[in-house]
Amino acid sequence: MEKGTVTIAHISDLHVAGKGDRRQLEDLDSMLGHFTDSGVDHLIISGDLSDRAKEADWEIVRELLLRHGWYDWARTTVIPGNHDLTNLEEEMRFYNALNPLPGARDRACRARAASFSRFFRDLVTGDELRDAGFPFIKVLRFPSLKLAIAGFNSVSAWSPTENPLGSRGEVDPAELRAVRSPEALRAMQGCFVMGLCHHALKVYGTDSLLDQAFDWTMELKNRQEFLAAMRAIGADIVLHGHFHRFQSYVLGGIRFINGGSFRYSPNRYSLLEIDESGAYRHHFAVMP
Numbered sequence: 001m002e003k004g005t006v007t008i009a010h011i012s013d014l015h016v017a018g019k020g021d022r023r024q025l026e027d028l029d030s031m032l033g034h035f036t037d038s039g040v041d042h043l044i045i046s047g048d049l050s051d052r053a054k055e056a057d058w059e060i061v062r063e064l065l066l067r068h069g070w071y072d073w074a075r076t077t078v079i080p081g082n083h084d085l086t087n088l089e090e091e092m093r094f095y096n097a098l099n100p101l102p103g104a105r106d107r108a109c110r111a112r113a114a115s116f117s118r119f120f121r122d123l124v125t126g127d128e129l130r131d132a133g134f135p136f137i138k139v140l141r142f143p144s145l146k147l148a149i150a151g152f153n154s155v156s157a158w159s160p161t162e163n164p165l166g167s168r169g170e171v172d173p174a175e176l177r178a179v180r181s182p183e184a185l186r187a188m189q190g191c192f193v194m195g196l197c198h199h200a201l202k203v204y205g206t207d208s209l210l211d212q213a214f215d216w217t218m219e220l221k222n223r224q225e226f227l228a229a230m231r232a233i234g235a236d237i238v239l240h241g242h243f244h245r246f247q248s249y250v251l252g253g254i255r256f257i258n259g260g261s262f263r264y265s266p267n268r269y270s271l272l273e274i275d276e277s278g279a280y281r282h283h284f285a286v287m288p
């Protein structure tokens, strides 16, 4: 990679399902080796590390990151996806048996997000003593550039009426307020600012009723508020996953990049190269 340029690799939606799929784990192993060999500076994984919300899958990802020297606050950033926090079958079984109140489901989902943050604390806060949570702001100081990553949890709790597939998302308004606080804005001053959430702001977005029905099950419910917050913090770019397609689009003057799905395209990843002036080049790269 060019000197003076910061390179960010972005993958998403690994959907690891135990150690049974050896092929996938070998692919991830190769991909991490490729990132090391090609001089990538920072890796971002935008959620759905696990397929069925299992800590054992997070552990598989952690072990591979550790093996390649990527399990380090300055090297890797992760956020959760709906598949990390919600096991649909369990939700439905629990619902049919006990019919818990929506408030209880919200609390359980938040507690699960907290357990994800605790599990990946080394990558989120880089500090044993501080509480990991959302939003988090990571300021990375490269020789040529200061990069701020603002990470959000966009997973909302399963609900039989509002979120029947568990894949609709929402960023807690408290997170969107917190990221605009004077301290947060001060921390990001002079940085290339990158927003990070799991859910897509744009899914199909066509007039077809079938597409619209699908959009509804996948959408980020408060995407306008999220977009307004991204504009307020001066985000240069926003990365996400969830809708398993490699996409790049502009909304409200901000470039959004969907990192696709590593599970379904294990050779492809998103690559950003940012120079010291904040100008960047982006493309979806293919591992040789």
Ligand SMILES: [Fe+2]
Pocket: 013, 015, 048, 081, 083, 242, 243, 244
């Ligand atoms: Fe996914």
Ligand SMILES: [Fe+2]
Pocket: 048, 081, 082, 083, 167, 198, 241, 242, 243
């Ligand atoms: Fe997802």
